Amino acid sequence: MKLSEIIAILEIKIISESGIDQDMKIHRINSLKDGKKGELSLFENEKYKTDLLNSNISVILVREKHLELIPKNIIKLISKNPYVDMAKLSKFFAINDQIKTDSENYIKAKIGENVEIAETVYIGSGVVIGDNTKIRAGTYIGDNSVIGNDSLILPNVTIYHSTIIGNHVIIHSGAVIGSDGFGFATNEFSEHFKIYHNGNVIIGDNVEIGANTTIDRAVFGNTYIRNGVKIDNLVQVGHNCDIGENSLLVAQSGIAGSTRLGRNVVMGGQSGSVGHIEIAPFTIISGKGGVTKSIKTSGKIWSGYPLFQHNDWLKLQAIISRLLDKS
Amino acid sequence: MKLSEIIAILEIKIISESGIDQDMKIHRINSLKDGKKGELSLFENEKYKTDLLNSNISVILVREKHLELIPKNIIKLISKNPYVDMAKLSKFFAINDQIKTDSENYIKAKIGENVEIAETVYIGSGVVIGDNTKIRAGTYIGDNSVIGNDSLILPNVTIYHSTIIGNHVIIHSGAVIGSDGFGFATNEFSEHFKIYHNGNVIIGDNVEIGANTTIDRAVFGNTYIRNGVKIDNLVQVGHNCDIGENSLLVAQSGIAGSTRLGRNVVMGGQSGSVGHIEIAPFTIISGKGGVTKSIKTSGKIWSGYPLFQHNDWLKLQAIISRLLDKS
Amino acid sequence: MKLSEIIAILEIKIISESGIDQDMKIHRINSLKDGKKGELSLFENEKYKTDLLNSNISVILVREKHLELIPKNIIKLISKNPYVDMAKLSKFFAINDQIKTDSENYIKAKIGENVEIAETVYIGSGVVIGDNTKIRAGTYIGDNSVIGNDSLILPNVTIYHSTIIGNHVIIHSGAVIGSDGFGFATNEFSEHFKIYHNGNVIIGDNVEIGANTTIDRAVFGNTYIRNGVKIDNLVQVGHNCDIGENSLLVAQSGIAGSTRLGRNVVMGGQSGSVGHIEIAPFTIISGKGGVTKSIKTSGKIWSGYPLFQHNDWLKLQAIISRLLDKS
Numbered sequence: 001m002k003l004s005e006i007i008a009i010l011e012i013k014i015i016s017e018s019g020i021d022q023d024m025k026i027h028r029i030n031s032l033k034d035g036k037k038g039e040l041s042l043f044e045n046e047k048y049k050t051d052l053l054n055s056n057i058s059v060i061l062v063r064e065k066h067l068e069l070i071p072k073n074i075i076k077l078i079s080k081n082p083y084v085d086m087a088k089l090s091k092f093f094a095i096n097d098q099i100k101t102d103s104e105n106y107i108k109a110k111i112g113e114n115v116e117i118a119e120t121v122y123i124g125s126g127v128v129i130g131d132n133t134k135i136r137a138g139t140y141i142g143d144n145s146v147i148g149n150d151s152l153i154l155p156n157v158t159i160y161h162s163t164i165i166g167n168h169v170i171i172h173s174g175a176v177i178g179s180d181g182f183g184f185a186t187n188e189f190s191e192h193f194k195i196y197h198n199g200n201v202i203i204g205d206n207v208e209i210g211a212n213t214t215i216d217r218a219v220f221g222n223t224y225i226r227n228g229v230k231i232d233n234l235v236q237v238g239h240n241c242d243i244g245e246n247s248l249l250v251a252q253s254g255i256a257g258s259t260r261l262g263r264n265v266v267m268g269g270q271s272g273s274v275g276h277i278e279i280a281p282f283t284i285i286s287g288k289g290g291v292t293k294s295i296k297t298s299g300k301i302w303s304g305y306p307l308f309q310h311n312d313w314l315k316l317q318a319i320i321s322r323l324l325d326k327s
Numbered sequence: 328m329k330l331s332e333i334i335a336i337l338e339i340k341i342i343s344e345s346g347i348d349q350d351m352k353i354h355r356i357n358s359l360k361d362g363k364k365g366e367l368s369l370f371e372n373e374k375y376k377t378d379l380l381n382s383n384i385s386v387i388l389v390r391e392k393h394l395e396l397i398p399k400n401i402i403k404l405i406s407k408n409p410y411v412d413m414a415k416l417s418k419f420f421a422i423n424d425q426i427k428t429d430s431e432n433y434i435k436a437k438i439g440e441n442v443e444i445a446e447t448v449y450i451g452s453g454v455v456i457g458d459n460t461k462i463r464a465g466t467y468i469g470d471n472s473v474i475g476n477d478s479l480i481l482p483n484v485t486i487y488h489s490t491i492i493g494n495h496v497i498i499h500s501g502a503v504i505g506s507d508g509f510g511f512a513t514n515e516f517s518e519h520f521k522i523y524h525n526g527n528v529i530i531g532d533n534v535e536i537g538a539n540t541t542i543d544r545a546v547f548g549n550t551y552i553r554n555g556v557k558i559d560n561l562v563q564v565g566h567n568c569d570i571g572e573n574s575l576l577v578a579q580s581g582i583a584g585s586t587r588l589g590r591n592v593v594m595g596g597q598s599g600s601v602g603h604i605e606i607a608p609f610t611i612i613s614g615k616g617g618v619t620k621s622i623k624t625s626g627k628i629w630s631g632y633p634l635f636q637h638n639d640w641l642k643l644q645a646i647i648s649r650l651l652d653k654s
Numbered sequence: 655m656k657l658s659e660i661i662a663i664l665e666i667k668i669i670s671e672s673g674i675d676q677d678m679k680i681h682r683i684n685s686l687k688d689g690k691k692g693e694l695s696l697f698e699n700e701k702y703k704t705d706l707l708n709s710n711i712s713v714i715l716v717r718e719k720h721l722e723l724i725p726k727n728i729i730k731l732i733s734k735n736p737y738v739d740m741a742k743l744s745k746f747f748a749i750n751d752q753i754k755t756d757s758e759n760y761i762k763a764k765i766g767e768n769v770e771i772a773e774t775v776y777i778g779s780g781v782v783i784g785d786n787t788k789i790r791a792g793t794y795i796g797d798n799s800v801i802g803n804d805s806l807i808l809p810n811v812t813i814y815h816s817t818i819i820g821n822h823v824i825i826h827s828g829a830v831i832g833s834d835g836f837g838f839a840t841n842e843f844s845e846h847f848k849i850y851h852n853g854n855v856i857i858g859d860n861v862e863i864g865a866n867t868t869i870d871r872a873v874f875g876n877t878y879i880r881n882g883v884k885i886d887n888l889v890q891v892g893h894n895c896d897i898g899e900n901s902l903l904v905a906q907s908g909i910a911g912s913t914r915l916g917r918n919v920v921m922g923g924q925s926g927s928v929g930h931i932e933i934a935p936f937t938i939i940s941g942k943g944g945v946t947k948s949i950k951t952s953g954k955i956w957s958g959y960p961l962f963q964h965n966d967w968l969k970l971q972a973i974i975s976r977l978l979d980k981s
Contacts, residue, residue, distance in 0.1 A: 097461075097463075097479070097481070098461075098463065100443070116754070118776065120447055120465070120774050120776065120792075122445065122447065122463075122464035122465070122482065134751075134752075136751075136752065136776075136794070137776035137794050138447075138465050138483065138774070138776070138792050138794055138810070138812075140463070140464050140465055140482035140483060140500070152751070154751070154812070154814075154833070155776065155794035155812045156465070156483055156792065156794060156810055156812045156828075156830075158465075158481070158482045158483045158500035158501060158538075160481075160500070170834075170848075172830065172833045172834065173794070173812035173814070173830045173833060174483075174501055174539065174812060174828055174830045174866065174868070176483075176499065176500045176501045176538035176539055176560075179481070179499045179500060179537065179538040179560065180497075180499065180535075182537065182557070182559040182560070182577065182578065184557055184575075190573055190590075190591045190609075191555055191573055192555060192557050192573060192575070194497075194535065194557075208834075208848060210833065210836065210868070211812075211830035211833040211868040211870075212501065212539050212561075212828065212830055212866050212868050212888075214501070214537070214538040214539050214560040214561055214578075216538075216560070228845055228846060230836070230838055230846050230848075232836040232890075233830075233833065233836070233868040233870070233890050234539075234561060234866075234868055234888060234890050234908075236559075236560050236561050236578040236579055236596075238578070246844055246845060246846060248838075248846070250836065251836065251868075251890040251892070251908050251910070252579065252890055252906065252908045252926070254561075254578050254579045254596055254597060256577075256578070256596060263844075264844045269890075269908055269910060269926055269928075270597070270908060270924070270926045270944075272579070272596055272597045272614060272615065274596075274614065282844075287926060287928065287944065288926060288944050288959055290597075290614065290615050305615055306644050306648075308648075308651075312651055315651060316647070316648075316650065316651045317960050319650050319651065320647070320650070320970070320974070321960075321962075321970075323970065323973050323974070324962075324966055324969060324970050324973065424788075424790075424806070424808070425788075425790065427770070447774055447792070449772065449774065449790075449791035449792070449809065465774075465792050465810065467790070467791050467792055467809035467810060467827070483792070483810055485792075485808070485809045485810045485827035485828060485865075487808075487827075501810075501828055501866065503810075503826065503827045503828045503865035503866055503887075506808070506826045506827060506864065506865040506887065507824075507826065507862075509864065509884070509886040509887070509904065509905065511884055511902075517900050517917075517918045517936075518882055518900055519882060519884050519900060519902070521824075521862060521884075539828065539866050539888075541828070541864070541865040541866050541887040541888055541905075543865075543887070561866075561888060563886075563887050563888050563905040563906055563923075565905070579906065581888075581905050581906045581923055581924060583904075583905070583923060597924070599906070599923055599924045599941060599942065601941065617924075617941065617942050632942055633971050633975075635975075635978075639978055642978060643974070643975075643977065643978045646977050646978065647974070647977070
């Protein structure tokens with residue numbers, strides 16, 4: 001997409017101290033941190049000043065009041081709401097969810113040896129499937145997805161485009177891998193604009209994913225399910241999460257976007273975590289527990305909502321229960 | 328269905344002060360409020376006396392003890408358990424979930440221009456699909472459902488019969504729209520009788536529905552998802568709910584039957600609401616919050632279960648936490 | 655599988671006081687309680703001493719320190735981690751999830767009269783379907799599963815192999831019946847080994863199962879959903895659970911493995927129960943309630959987490975709320 005087209009779509013003012021080539025091609029929207037030459041990002045929050053100074057981004061959406069914070073070599077697009085403008089633009093950068101079979105971009109799938117694929121399975125353009133993998137009826141494998149060796153994808157699973165799945169993986173029926181994250185920008189009329197998600201999901205080796213579990217794709221970059229992770233039924237993993245090796249996510253637990261679990265974390269049944277935090281390795285969150293801030297010490301058990309260390313929670317519940325006797 | 332057949336099925340006594348034509352046709356079971364001539368309803372709870380007096384219903388199931396409350400012009404069927412008898416009858420009024428392809432009632436779908444429909448998609452009788460809409464593999468569109476323009480229905484979605492979906496709608500994989508509500512009548516032996524759901528689901532424009540989310544059809548009337556609503560993964564919306572414009576339902580939240588959300592309500596992750604209440608516009612329910620009664624003031628944040636205004640909840644949690652120090 | 659092969663796989667020492675035939679065939683892994691001649695089990699927990707003494711098992715995995723507890727007639731395999739070794743073995747005893755259509759073991763399905771089966775339905779080897787049953791598009795019926803008469807299986811349901819379903823059953827879209835339970839054995843490096851689940855799910859008559867609900871198969875034996883049970887959407891029922899007659903499981907509730915509900919139990923929305931407990935008949939668990947130990951008295955209402963009798967919980971919440979006024 002040309003810079004001139006972006007300016008036209010957003011009806012926006014442009015500032016550059018180093019001259020502007022409006023025919024310049026913008027290849028991608030990206031985060032400040034990962035952004036490269038020829039890519040566009042936004043600056044909205046002063047918390048990300050360091051990312052800004054180290055960024056290789058070419059073009060940035062920015063409020064007038066933040067203009068002076070932006071390094072000279074970055075082209076500035078002055079926006080009344082950089083987040084909403086980025087959402088509006090993201091639609092134009094969205095990867096199509098599916099290449100048409102009759103399109104010239106369509107690439108035939110590469111299927112390994114000794115693979116079983118049921119008749120009603122949909123295999124998208126550019127899919128790669130390793131040896132000995134079995135894909136049962138009604139399953140959908142989106143464009144450019146890769147599945148390793150010796151994996152078993154049970155019936156009626158949906159794997160969106162560009163998903164990468166390792167070896168010895170089991171995915172149970174009804175699971176959805178790579179659906180769009182829940183990300184919207186809201187304007188002054190309280191209307192929500194979809195942020196198109198062009199990242200993906202990467203699943204390691206020896207992972208098992210339960211029935212009707214959902215794992216969202218990243219907005220930029222990747223959602224990671226590391227080697228040896230076991231996920232139960234009806235679990236939600238948000239966009240850009242990183243689930244550490246050998247972690248266990250018990251049924252109906254949920255992890256909001258961009259949260260990182262260390263290795264061997266256990267999330268109990270119906271427990272949950274807010275987004276954008278870290279949970280230390282070998283942490284155990286009891287059933288129904290709610291995590292609202294990062295857990296920095298490894299190997300502890302936490303319970304309740306708000307969260308306490310398990311022994312404190314037990315003690316506290318005993319104290320609370322005695323209030324009843326006193327009444 | 329003839330009145331005489333209803334009497335025979337329920338083995339029930341009939342009373343009418345205005346003469347009875349047992350050949351009279353009963354077209355539908357309906358609520359007292361919306362009931363029309365030729366329809367049947369029930370009276371069980373004195374709370375609905377005003378609805379009763381204003382009702383245009385022709386026939387009513389009623390306990391002997393409530394007989395005198397019923398207006399003269401309504402035909403009375405005396406029932407030991409009006410709710411159970413209504414459930415038993417509802418089976419006979421149920422709309423078939425699917426018209427057979429070889430039936431003479433089968434109507435070919437009307438498909439717009441530039442529509443993509445995958446091979447394994449099921450399109451029922453009388454379906455209408457607007458221009459530029461894409462329907463991916465394994466999706467099911469039940470009889471008489473309507474989908475607007477520029478919508479994207481991802482793989483393995485199920486849309487039950489008579490569902491109405493607007494323009495620019497995205498429905499993610501595994502979502503189920505229009506399944507029967509969880510409604511049963513229980514007899515004196517604690518057995519549950521299904522109340523067949525003949526209402527539907529109506530989804531507005533610019534709505535997005537997450538993976539494996541479920542939205543139940545109304546028992547009578549409609550379940551509404553208004554314009555601009557965004558629903559995350561694994562959310563439950565009960566029968567006859569009305570989700571106001573631009574509301575956000577975060578992952579694993581649930582709303583029980585007949586609850587009405589004003590515009591721009593946010594239900595946090597794993598939060599829930601009981602049925603038959605109203606939540607005021609611009610209300611925010613924090614993650615894991617539980618709503619048990621109507622919220623009448625707009626624009627406030629609520630947390631916890633039981634629910635407190637957010638600041639009070641924070642204060643209260645601090646007080647509770649100090650109990651631990653004192654012990 | 656021969657005993658000699660098991661010894662080779664596990665690289666394990668064998669002890670028998672009654673002579674060993676290493677060509678002896680081991681037919682199955684089973685629990686101590688249900689184990690029969692020619693089957694293998696494990697002993698790990700002294701809690702199960704009585705089961706051990708009454709067991710008809712032929713071979714047992716056991717730690718050296720427990721050796722003297724094992725009856726003489728049982729062949730002992732000395733294991734450093736009997737649970738992990740059992741998990742490793744379970745893979746070899748796993749029932750294949752699907753017999754190939756061209757295999758000589760493939761048995762054509764037996765379909766009753768007046769049955770409707772959509773084109774895209776997958777019907778496995780040895781499936782039996784009763785009269786008047788309807789199976790909608792995209793549904794999968796695994797090998798050797800049996801469905802009774804007058805049942806309705808809606809679109810995109812997945813029924814794994816060996817499931818038994820009664821008469822007059824309704825299963826809504828996206829439900830998954832018979833997926834593997836969440837059972838793993840963990841070794842000294844905190845790696846998890848899958849315990850293959852060879853049990854099944856048995857569903858009685860007049861059961862209704864909601865959209866996107868998941869019911870796991872038993873590891874050994876059966877998961878039971880008894881007659882007249884009604885299950886709402888997005889509910890999780892763990893492996894080896896037994897849900898008593900006419901129980902109601904409301905949306906997003908979850909029951910962990912091996913828990914037994916008496917008849918007419920109600921689990922409110924978003925409520926949960928730990929595994930391996932019993933809940934007495936006619937118990938009601940309020941919405942969001944968390945059950946952590948067996949409930950032995952019938953017919954009571956319980957609320958909160960931790961759980962209190964409902965009236966106590968209300969009183970307690972009032973007391974807690976007053977703490978706020980005092981502050």
